[in-house]
Every structure is written in structure tokens, then in C-alpha cells.
Amino acid sequence: MKEYRTINKIAGPLVFVEKTEPIAYQELVNVVLADGTIKRGQVLDTSDELVVVQIFETTTGIGKDSGVRFTGETIKMPVGKEMLGRILSGGGKPIDGGPEIVPEKRLDITGAAINPYARGMPADFIQTGISTIDGTNTLVRGQKLPIFSAAGLPHNNVALQIARQAKVPGSTENFAVVFAAMGITKEEANYFMADFERTGALERAVVFLNLADDPAVERIITPRLALTTAEYLAFELGMHVLVILTDMTNYCEALRQIGAAREEVPGRRGYPGYMYTDLASLYERAGMIKGLKGSVTQIPILTMPGDDITHPIPDLTGYITEGQIVVSRELHRKGIYPPINVLPSLSRLMNLGIGKGKTREDHKKVSDQMYAGYAEGNDLRGLVAIVGKDALSERDRLLLEFADLFENRFVRQGYDEDRTIEDTLNIGWDILSTLPVEQLTRIDRELINKYHPKIKAGAKKE
Amino acid sequence: MEVKGKQAQEQKQGVLKRIAGPVVTAVNLDAHMYDVVKVGKEQLMGEVIKIQGDNVIIQVYEDTTGIRPGEPVTNTGLSLSVELGPGLLTSIYDGIQRPLEVLVNKMGNFIQRGVTAPGLSHDKKWTFKPLVKAGDKVEPGAILGEVQETNIVHKIMLPPNAKAGVVKTIKSGDFTIDEIIYVLDDGREYPMIQRWPVRVPRPVREKKNPTIPLITGQRILDGLFPIAKGGTAAIPGPFGSGKTVTQQQLAKWSDAEIVVYIGCGERGNEMTEVLTEFPSLEDPKSGKPLMERTVLIANTSNMPVAAREASVYTGITIAEYFRDMGYDVSLMADSTSRWAEAMREISSRLEEMPGEEGYPAYLAARLSEFYERAGLVETLNGKSGSVSVIGAVSPPGGDFSEPVTQNTLRIVKVFWALDAKLSQRRHFPAINWLNSYSLYLDALHDYYDREVAPDWNKTRSWAMEVLQKEAELQEIVQLVGSDALPESEQVTIEVARMIREIFLQQNAYDAVDTFCDMKKQYDMMKAIKLFADYAYAAQLAGVSPAQILSVKSKNELPQIKFIKDYKPELAKIEKDMDAEFNTLRSAA
Ligand SMILES: Nc1ncnc2c1ncn2[C@@H]1O[C@H](COP(=O)(O)OP(=O)(O)OP(=O)(O)O)[C@@H](O)[C@H]1O
Numbered sequence A: 001m002k003e004y005r006t007i008n009k010i011a012g013p014l015v016f017v018e019k020t021e022p023i024a025y026q027e028l029v030n031v032v033l034a035d036g037t038i039k040r041g042q043v044l045d046t047s048d049e050l051v052v053v054q055i056f057e058t059t060t061g062i063g064k065d066s067g068v069r070f071t072g073e074t075i076k077m078p079v080g081k082e083m084l085g086r087i088l089s090g091g092g093k094p095i096d097g098g099p100e101i102v103p104e105k106r107l108d109i110t111g112a113a114i115n116p117y118a119r120g121m122p123a124d125f126i127q128t129g130i131s132t133i134d135g136t137n138t139l140v141r142g143q144k145l146p147i148f149s150a151a152g153l154p155h156n157n158v159a160l161q162i163a164r165q166a167k168v169p170g171s172t173e174n175f176a177v178v179f180a181a182m183g184i185t186k187e188e189a190n191y192f193m194a195d196f197e198r199t200g201a202l203e204r205a206v207v208f209l210n211l212a213d214d215p216a217v218e219r220i221i222t223p224r225l226a227l228t229t230a231e232y233l234a235f236e237l238g239m240h241v242l243v244i245l246t247d248m249t250n251y252c253e254a255l256r257q258i259g260a261a262r263e264e265v266p267g268r269r270g271y272p273g274y275m276y277t278d279l280a281s282l283y284e285r286a287g288m289i290k291g292l293k294g295s296v297t298q299i300p301i302l303t304m305p306g307d308d309i310t311h312p313i314p315d316l317t318g319y320i321t322e323g324q325i326v327v328s329r330e331l332h333r334k335g336i337y338p339p340i341n342v343l344p345s346l347s348r349l350m351n352l353g354i355g356k357g358k359t360r361e362d363h364k365k366v367s368d369q370m371y372a373g374y375a376e377g378n379d380l381r382g383l384v385a386i387v388g389k390d391a392l393s394e395r396d397r398l399l400l401e402f403a404d405l406f407e408n409r410f411v412r413q414g415y416d417e418d419r420t421i422e423d424t425l426n427i428g429w430d431i432l433s434t435l436p437v438e439q440l441t442r443i444d445r446e447l448i449n450k451y452h453p454k455i456k457a458g459a460k461k462e
Numbered sequence B: 001m002e003v004k005g006k007q008a009q010e011q012k013q014g015v016l017k018r019i020a021g022p023v024v025t026a027v028n029l030d031a032h033m034y035d036v037v038k039v040g041k042e043q044l045m046g047e048v049i050k051i052q053g054d055n056v057i058i059q060v061y062e063d064t065t066g067i068r069p070g071e072p073v074t075n076t077g078l079s080l081s082v083e084l085g086p087g088l089l090t091s092i093y094d095g096i097q098r099p100l101e102v103l104v105n106k107m108g109n110f111i112q113r114g115v116t117a118p119g120l121s122h123d124k125k126w127t128f129k130p131l132v133k134a135g136d137k138v139e140p141g142a143i144l145g146e147v148q149e150t151n152i153v154h155k156i157m158l159p160p161n162a163k164a165g166v167v168k169t170i171k172s173g174d175f176t177i178d179e180i181i182y183v184l185d186d187g188r189e190y191p192m193i194q195r196w197p198v199r200v201p202r203p204v205r206e207k208k209n210p211t212i213p214l215i216t217g218q219r220i221l222d223g224l225f226p227i228a229k230g231g232t233a234a235i236p237g238p239f240g241s242g243k244t245v246t247q248q249q250l251a252k253w254s255d256a257e258i259v260v261y262i263g264c265g266e267r268g269n270e271m272t273e274v275l276t277e278f279p280s281l282e283d284p285k286s287g288k289p290l291m292e293r294t295v296l297i298a299n300t301s302n303m304p305v306a307a308r309e310a311s312v313y314t315g316i317t318i319a320e321y322f323r324d325m326g327y328d329v330s331l332m333a334d335s336t337s338r339w340a341e342a343m344r345e346i347s348s349r350l351e352e353m354p355g356e357e358g359y360p361a362y363l364a365a366r367l368s369e370f371y372e373r374a375g376l377v378e379t380l381n382g383k384s385g386s387v388s389v390i391g392a393v394s395p396p397g398g399d400f401s402e403p404v405t406q407n408t409l410r411i412v413k414v415f416w417a418l419d420a421k422l423s424q425r426r427h428f429p430a431i432n433w434l435n436s437y438s439l440y441l442d443a444l445h446d447y448y449d450r451e452v453a454p455d456w457n458k459t460r461s462w463a464m465e466v467l468q469k470e471a472e473l474q475e476i477v478q479l480v481g482s483d484a485l486p487e488s489e490q491v492t493i494e495v496a497r498m499i500r501e502i503f504l505q506q507n508a509y510d511a512v513d514t515f516c517d518m519k520k521q522y523d524m525m526k527a528i529k530l531f532a533d534y535a536y537a538a539q540l541a542g543v544s545p546a547q548i549l550s551v552k553s554k555n556e557l558p559q560i561k562f563i564k565d566y567k568p569e570l571a572k573i574e575k576d577m578d579a580e581f582n583t584l585r586s587a588a
């Protein structure tokens, strides 16, 4: 393979190479340092005169004397069944002391788009055992449902609880977890690993670790390696794969860093204008395919800078994913775990996974009614602060109490408490029954007669 | 074909010089703006978007990974066109009219590049029935015959850019779209298929002012902020506020004859949802599967951006084609922001001087050119047809002051403002009734008088006034609590709540409530008004607000939404209401 020594500029993670033979766009590049170290990169821009290479590691040590080898192929990920139980670096190299992975296949990490015509419609309810998810923001197989959190909040616990408890009731199919860490601390990573080991989940997991002190630019490929692995496990081995990507905020920072190095016109808050498209190329790699057994379900985690949901990272994510689970500082301060604020949370695929024959016929309407009650009760808290409780009408006073009940009975649960969907809906009815029945305008009479604890009981006595 | 930009011998080959993402540069290529070119050894489809000295800059509709400088580029000399003819309905295409179903068969579940497939099947035979005979004179756009495509009759027209003439021969029977079915006296032969360049609007005889509403079955739209057939509407909102659900509701229930649904840079699963759901849904008017009147364009967020840019043009050209047959077409574009972003991405790769927020300076012009292709028209063949355009807008951070929303609002006549506060409390459709507007109310006034009820317009104004009043009162309530309001205003607050919860809220997922015809809308609104009239009268007669609020029969009203044959139940509620108020008044 030809080695060029024509580097003429190095800026941030970018290396500019002159006078090459025709080099392919997105080709994998090895830069060889004086001491023999090899750094990997990828072609971002190619022409007769100049090739721009983005290096995935630090550019420390690269100089005009470094050699550049173009490999003639794009970045591939070796995949195989043996990957389960393994821990790999953010660049895909084993770091658990185990042997190299013997690949059954080498797959392009960019991943082609699933043809929308070939997609299968996600419809299998995943029970996470967490009421605020199962009851009001239901997760289904093949969905991409991120956790929007912020610094200092227990999003990792929530993610772990989901990973631990998630199951499709009545199904014993093959499942696996792919965990990709991007720029998280060693301590956080240990926390995840300890839990995986404690519960035996590690055996069924593939872990990619790019930690805080690993090269930032490597974060661009970590999720792609993880998703390529997930697709392989799902669509070639027929497994149901849950992918946890954390922390997407670090991924986006790396994207911004590269954009800046390329002197691109920045978009909002300095993030590249193509960040939507770039994030979509990750998040859209979730789903099911008609006629195939497996599925890829994604739970990306991101920390909202300044707790701001309109920040470009959560904003663009929300525009692509199928809902979001929002972790709230306010509930966390009140000592409520899991501190999930259902109001800004949403699962768009919920309706496909719930109802008669899937969860229960009253599911949707109970959920809607709780939302309406909690939203109104929550608003009233502001009013009470000004006018006092006494100025409230009876209706409003009950709603105010409902909001408290909702937080304390429905939202609050233990870190190891695994509620069935029945439990969740019954708690819902219990707290709804504190409101006058005519206020339950979102639920049809029939369901009220069947499930309302007071009416149902009354009907029995007659 | 007819629409060739230039002659075939002018085709030239050039050489690739630079590749950087979806934009590539070629040299030594004879090209004109918007020529379609084939890029590289794999012959990826692209379009010329800039010519600068020797450099021809091309946007490529497929992924350019692996392409090298030095590879060939061929100019086809054609402009980006769509194939128009029988076979469009029920199809799902990508942004450049590649049929996704055919692509699955050709290359599997994932979209690979370098595979082409024509927009229409060239093998399938259709039964053509002529409607003119030899000797008849035909003008451009004239209808020569028809094909029963689905339950929709597909009119076969003389292409708008063809010359008028006299029919020499015309056949009848089963033909593919390429077989010659008629010949004019100038010797020109025509098959059923025609091609049209997507960036050029199809001509019409005259644009007219819309006077008929597009009935959507959505109470807040039909009732408060209607769009006319041939009108334009924008539906901006933050993520998760209900743009897609609203657009899908319109695609399902609006009384258009043809629906073109463009998923532009959005989710794959949403297109799958349409594909799985529509075939089993029935058009409330014809009783036929909704899919039979639908054409889908799906260029999802992870498909190439250049094809995303093209997708809205592909969609609107297909819409215009059906309009030319005399149909009322409605087109949904979800989301126009992703289209604008595709323009921005291409523009920034061209290193053009950016305008506001990095969007190209021509953003406003492109948006208005697009929406101008909507309209109620007299077609070249003298029929009346329309294209209604409903565009979703996805403003960053939900902030409507950004360029795409603002430039869109300057053009469209209807504004359905989605509101995160409403969607968070699951008030759906989360359309804010104070900020939204429709500029068609005057134009549609007579229609409502005539077709719905003579007092429809009045009742609508009444409801709007109550909602407006409530907003003012809420400000006071926030300061002093509702008990401090005067009695009549406490009644107003209750009536407004009923309008919101009973009339405005509509559950897209409830089998009955998902669609509500105009008669039911009117009956529901009148029932609320009836309560209001009783309540104000009772209040004047000395009945206390607490007593008025405790009237039981009004609590039954929300149930009306979920009942298909609601009339008996509604009559009963109205009777009970009358009785209850009678009792209250006589006690006072
Ligand atoms: N009319 C409605 N009835 C019931 N639910 C609705 C309605 N409109 C919206 N929703 C709920 O809101 C959710 C989000 O709506 P939708 O997907 O249309 O949002 P969007 O504005 O298109 O968001 P994005 O910009 O991210 O695509 C839906 O999944 C559904 O749960």
C-alpha cells in the first residue's frame, strides 16, 4: 500500500494531505507516526489536489513527517456471535483482556437506511416495570425512546432499571443489550458494569466504552459500531436488542468540534447545520423488519445543557425519536424516584402497543385522564401559592390533591420494584377514584363501570 | 419523450474532480442548470445545481461513499422528471420517484445505491377506454380517455406542452403505459405515460378563488379554522405536538379525492404506519380503502438529503397531474422544515453566502414558489380541480420566530399553531385557539350558510368570543382565584371549559371520535350553546353558579363524542338539561 508523506496542514482533528492518487470519499485512513503508532481516520473531502482526513484519535504526534496510508475501503466492523459478553473500546477493540473477535462478517458501520416499505410496525409492548413508562409513556419493541436528563440526575439508574426489568410479557425470545458509552466517566461506566455483572446481564451484552479521557472524535464512530453490532444481532441472528447510548450530548460535542475544525458555517449554538441529519442516521437505526424475527430498540440518554429542553441536542433528538422520557430536577429534589416528569414525556408508539389483547382495554383512557388531572393539579399549585388553598373550589382542591397522589403513588416506586402493567393501571384507577366520577370526561362510561374501584364495588353490592 | 430538455446527441461525459458529501464537482462537462447527470462508475443520479467556470457542481441523490476523483460523469440532458400515468395510486416512492416496493424486491430490506427503478410499471397492462374519436379536435391537456386505476378513474390527457391537433386514430383495450394508444394528425404518437419536470408547475387555464371548504372531520379545523379546497395551511409546532398526527388525520378523513402524502426527512416508522393502516381504513364517503386514493412519498431523515430536497417537488407535480384530471387533491408535506434544512445543507456545501440562521437567501422564494402551486383552478381541459397544500413546520426549540415558520406564514392563508403546553396536558389536537387563524372564513361563509346551517357562522363567532373572554378571565383567576369572579363570568368559564373539552378536544385514536362530520359538529356546538343560554338565563333568575355547575345532564355531553348514532342520546341530554334548569329556576 502506498504511503504518502504529503501532509500540509493539521488543524484540530483534521489532517490535510496533498497530491494523492484518486482517493475515495469516506475511505478509511491509517496515519503512521515516526514511532510506528497508527492512528485511524476517515476521508471527509477528496479531490485531485487535496484530501481532508478526520482522525478518530488525538492528533498528538502527527506531523508533516507522518505517513498516510489510504486503505481503499470504508470503515468496517467485524461482527460475530462471540461478541456477546465482551467489552470493547469506543473504537471497537477488545479491552477486557479477552481474545480478538473472530469475525463472521465485516459490516460497513454507516449502515444503509431501512427501506420504509420493508419496515415492520412496532407493536409489542415492553414492560419495564416502571409505571411512568408502562402506564403513561409505553415503550414498544423497535422504538427509539430517549431519556432526557441533566447533570446530577439519576438517569443511569432509570436506564439500568429498564435494562434489567424490560420484558415482553409472555415471550421468552432471545434478547441482548448493546451498551455504548460516549465520554462518560470511568466511575459511571463502572456503575453500569457492576450492575450488568450483578444481574448476569453482561453475558447477553456487548459493551463499547469510550470514556471521558478517550479521544473525543472517536465518539463519532462508537455509536455506529454499536448499532452495526445491534443490527447484526437483530436482523441476522434474530435477537431482540436493546441499545443504550450514553451520553449523546458528548457525541454532539464531538460533532461540533469537527465542524469547527472544518471551518463550516455553524448552525444554532455552534452545532453543525447537518446535526439533524447526522443524528437521524443513528436514531433511525432502530426498528423491525417485515418477515425478520429480531428488533432494535434504542434508549439514548442525553443530558440537557442547562436543563434546557430547547437546546439543540434535546431538540433535534426529540424531532427524530419516537418520544422522550424526561427526568425532572424538581421531582428529584422532592425525593421522588424515578423522577420522571410525565408532562413533557411522550411515547409516540404507545397506541400501537397497548389496549385490548396487548395490555388492557382501559389503558389509553386511564393514561389520558391521569395526564389531564395531573396537568391541571400541577397548574393549581402555582395559583395556591398566590391565593391560598381556601380560595379554591372543591373541584380544584381535589385536583390539587390528585397531583400529589399521582407523584407519590404512581410516579414514586423502588429502584428494584418491578410493577406489572396490571399493578400500574390499578394504581391509576385508585388515584383517579378520588376525583368525582363526572370529572372523568376522558373515559367512556362503559370502562368506568367496569374498572372504577368505587363503582365496580358498588355494582357488586347491588 | 416530450419533455426532453435537449437532444440526445448533446450528451457529454465529464470527469469528477471533488467529492465532499452529497455535493460533488465535475469538470469537462457540458451542462445546463438542473440537468440530470449520472455520477461515477455506479451511475448515481444527480442534478446540476451550480456552474462556475469549468466546474459543474452536482447534488447527488444517493450516498457518495467510495466515489473517487477521476470517475466519469454523464449528462443525460434531461431535467429531473416524474413519470405520470396509471400506477401512481397506492404507490410509495422515495424523493425521486423510485418505487420503494420495487426496491425491496431488487435489493432487499436496506436501501442500497446505484439501483434505479422507474416510477411506474412498464409491464402492467391497463384497460384504456377512449372518450374521443378519430376526427375530434384536441387541445393540450384534453382528456382522451380513461383507465379504471383503483376505484379512482385515471384520465389520460394530451400532455400540456403538446401541440393541439385532430385525432387521427385512437385505440381501445389493454395496453402498457408505453404502447401507443392515439395518433394526432401531425403524425405524433402518444402512449398513456407522460413525463413532467418536477421543478416546473404544470400549466392551467385560470386560477380561481376558493369558496368550498376542505372538510377534514376535525372539529377545531372545520369548526374554527377551516382551509378551503385549493387553499394553503401551515401547521408549525415543537416536537411531539401533533403535526404528523394532524397531517395523517387529514390524509385519512379530508374529503379530497386524491391524497399525496410526503414524508420529507421524517421517521421511517411513520411511513410504515400509513402503509399498514391505510389499506384497512375506509373513505367515509366512498367506503373504499383509503389507500386507493393515496400516493406516498417517503424520503426519511436518514435517506439522502438531496433526494429530500427533491421530494416536495416530486409530490406536488403528482398532485398537479391529478388536479388536471379535475380532481380535488390534498397534499401534506411533513415536514417543510426538513426540506428547508436540505436546502441549507446543500447551500452551505456550495459555500453560498448564508442568510438568516444559515438558510440560503432564496429560502423565502422557494417556499412561496412551492405554495403557489396550490390552488383552485380551471384546468386546460376546462374542468375544475384543486390542490390544497398543508405543510408541517418544525421550528427549532418550538420558537415560531425562526425563518422557515415566518416565511411560510407570509404565504399561507391558514395557521394552525400547535402548542406544547396543550400537548403536554394531552389536549389534542394541541392547536392553540387564540393564535391560530384562517383567512378563508369570509370566502366560505356562504357555503356554511347553505350546506351546514344558517346560523353556523354565528355560532362559530359565539364560540370564539367565549374562548377569547375565557383567556382574559383566566388572567384574573390566576391572581385572585375563580371564586372572586362575578357570577356571570363564572358561568362563562364553565362554558369555555365545555367548548374546549367537548368540542375542541378530539381523540385521533378513538374509533368514533377520529372523524366528526359537519352535522355532528354543529349539533355538539349547539348543545353547548343551549347549556350556555339556559345557564345565563338561570343566573339572571337568581340561580347560583354553584348550582348551575352542578347540573348533571351536562356531564353526559362529552360522551356524545364516542357515540356513532349520537342523536337519541343528545336529544335525551338536551331534554334533561331543560328539566334540570326548570327545577333550578322555579326554586330560585
Ligand atoms: N389528535 C390527536 N389525538 C390523540 N393524540 C394525539 C393527537 N395529536 C397528537 N397526539 C399525540 O401526540 C403525539 C405526537 O404527535 P406527532 O407525532 O404528530 O408530533 P409531531 O408534531 O409530528 O412531532 P415531530 O415534529 O417530532 O414529528 C402522538 O404520538 C400522539 O400520542
Ligand SMILES: [Mg+2]
Binding pocket: B243, B244, B245, B266, B334
Ligand atoms: Mg411528526
